[in-house]
Amino acid sequence: MAKDLRSFLERYRSNYPDEVWEIKDQVSLQYEGTALALQLEKKQRFPVLFFENIEGHAFPVVSNLFADRKRIAFMLGLEEDQLISDWHRLASRRIKPIMANHAPVKEVVRLGSAIDLLQYPIPVHFESDAGRYISGGVTVSKDPDTGVGNLNFTRLQIKGADLMGASLHSRGDLWDFQRRQEERGKLLEVAVVIGAHPAVCIAGATRLPINEDELELAGGLLGEPVPLVPAETLDLLVPANAEMVIEGFIEPDKRDQEGPFGEYTGYSTDRSTRNVFRVTAITHRKDMIFHDIVPGASAEHLNLSKTSRVPQEFEMLKKAFPNVVAMNYPTSGTHFHCYLSMKKKMEGQPKQAMMFLFGLDMYLKWIVVVDDDIDVFNEQEVLWALATRFQADRDSFVVPDVACNILDPSSHDGMSAKLGMDATRPLDAKELKMGFSQELIQKIEQKIKDFKPNN
Ligand SMILES: Cc1cc2nc3c(=O)[nH]c(=O)nc-3n(C[C@H](O)[C@H](O)[C@H](O)COP(=O)(O)O)c2cc1C
Numbered sequence: 001m002a003k004d005l006r007s008f009l010e011r012y013r014s015n016y017p018d019e020v021w022e023i024k025d026q027v028s029l030q031y032e033g034t035a036l037a038l039q040l041e042k043k044q045r046f047p048v049l050f051f052e053n054i055e056g057h058a059f060p061v062v063s064n065l066f067a068d069r070k071r072i073a074f075m076l077g078l079e080e081d082q083l084i085s086d087w088h089r090l091a092s093r094r095i096k097p098i099m100a101n102h103a104p105v106k107e108v109v110r111l112g113s114a115i116d117l118l119q120y121p122i123p124v125h126f127e128s129d130a131g132r133y134i135s136g137g138v139t140v141s142k143d144p145d146t147g148v149g150n151l152n153f154t155r156l157q158i159k160g161a162d163l164m165g166a167s168l169h170s171r172g173d174l175w176d177f178q179r180r181q182e183e184r185g186k187l188l189e190v191a192v193v194i195g196a197h198p199a200v201c202i203a204g205a206t207r208l209p210i211n212e213d214e215l216e217l218a219g220g221l222l223g224e225p226v227p228l229v230p231a232e233t234l235d236l237l238v239p240a241n242a243e244m245v246i247e248g249f250i251e252p253d254k255r256d257q258e259g260p261f262g263e264y265t266g267y268s269t270d271r272s273t274r275n276v277f278r279v280t281a282i283t284h285r286k287d288m289i290f291h292d293i294v295p296g297a298s299a300e301h302l303n304l305s306k307t308s309r310v311p312q313e314f315e316m317l318k319k320a321f322p323n324v325v326a327m328n329y330p331t332s333g334t335h336f337h338c339y340l341s342m343k344k345k346m347e348g349q350p351k352q353a354m355m356f357l358f359g360l361d362m363y364l365k366w367i368v369v370v371d372d373d374i375d376v377f378n379e380q381e382v383l384w385a386l387a388t389r390f391q392a393d394r395d396s397f398v399v400p401d402v403a404c405n406i407l408d409p410s411s412h413d414g415m416s417a418k419l420g421m422d423a424t425r426p427l428d429a430k431e432l433k434m435g436f437s438q439e440l441i442q443k444i445e446q447k448i449k450d451f452k453p454n455n
């Protein structure tokens with residue numbers, strides 16, 4: 001069976017039936033899906049949300065796929081604790097796509113006056129958003145000079161039956177292709193893929209060097225080639241098993257208001273490159289599922305962005321400091337906070353590692369380093385380490401006025417202060433930390449697993 005969104009959902013549902021919520025009640029396309037995901041997140045619940053009945057629309061919407069790290073690991077055939085350690089092994093395997101002999105994404109083909117974006121269940125996510133947005137669209141494009149393919153995520157604002165606004169503000173490869181085409185007065189062909197296998201989305205959210213095609217990474221992550229089919233109106237190949245593909249082009253020398261949109265900082269912003277996207281075809285399955293990604297400072301958006309980015313940074317850090325153990329960018333800190341654990345070899349080394357990491361990642365505003373008895377994915381433990389192993393005057397440093405991410409509303413002139421906190425114990429610490437043997441912990445964990453409450 002083809003590895004696509006449906007086969008993934010089926011496999012996941014049979015493994016974790018309680019983690020797929022099929023919502024049969026009618027929901028509004030305005031805000032309700034986003035609000036449900038974000039309210040559940042406050043309760044530390046991260047199910048897949050499958051909305052069967054969207055007011056005024058025939059097609060269902062699936063959302064929140066990437067909200068849970070354990071689920072992302074499942075998508076990649078890993079355990080949660082392997083997400084960082086095994087990313088490199090997985091991502092170094094590349095499998096070239098193949099041509100498909102069957103293309104469900106072409107069951108319906110809409111061209112010319114039959115193109116109507118408005119009839120699809122594309123939501124408005126926040127009250128502050130400028131309108132309906134495609135948040136889960138993976139763009140397919142190719143380098144106009146080398147022909148090397150590219151996947152990327154770009155938000156798309158619906159502006160009319162065949163018109164969208166796009167923002168290429170993170171200035172990745174797609175932005176570079178568009179810039180070069182515009183210099184020649186040429187349009188850039190782009191296909192937007194909605195509802196591919198989640199591994200294709202993870203590849204789309206990965207930044208590879210410009211001469212590498214993320215579609216080959218997607219194949220590697222899936223363990224099999226992605227089957228492709230020619231687009232109807234573009235010189236591009238698109239995934240044959242996607243739920244939907246929107247074909248079109250970014251116009252040169254045209255700009256139009258785009259946004260505001262709810263960003264990953266948790267604030268609404270209209271920072272945008274204001275590109276104009278003209279649609280030339282829409283193709284989809286007869287019974288298509290629309291895939292939405294919860295935007296804003298959601299666990300979904302942040303986890304998806306971090307799936308490749310954190311292992312890429314961790315790998316570089318580990319080359320310089322082989323004794324780092326684990327790394328977490330907690331959702332509470334959006335992209336700005338990092339918790340790092342290490343087996344400290346000498347005093348001062350945590351500060352050295354923090355300076356290295358600040359140099360690697362300009363988004364970072366503060367880092368906490370803890371010993372390896374602290375689980376960096378357990379925020380309670382990290383804060384306990386800060387409470388009992390950290391003195392602000394001795395164990396911290398601040399570097400003012402360093403380049404940062406300008407979406408941080410507390411930054412100024414593109415700069416912010418960087419705070420490093422060393423919450424490791426002195427190497428000669430005498431105090432005894434209470435705890436239990438691994439053996440006892442394992443025994444107790446088994447008891448918890450086997451416990452059947454009386455009902
Ligand atoms: C869900 C999601 C939405 C994103 N939206 C945008 C966007 O609207 N504009 C943008 O410039 N970058 C956006 N990004 C970041 C880029 O897609 C990401 O950096 C990508 O890997 C760049 O790929 P490329 O360099 O191959 O073009 C988004 C990322 C995710 C995960």
Ligand SMILES: [Mn+2]
Nearest residue numbers: 150151173208
């Ligand atoms: Mn790329």
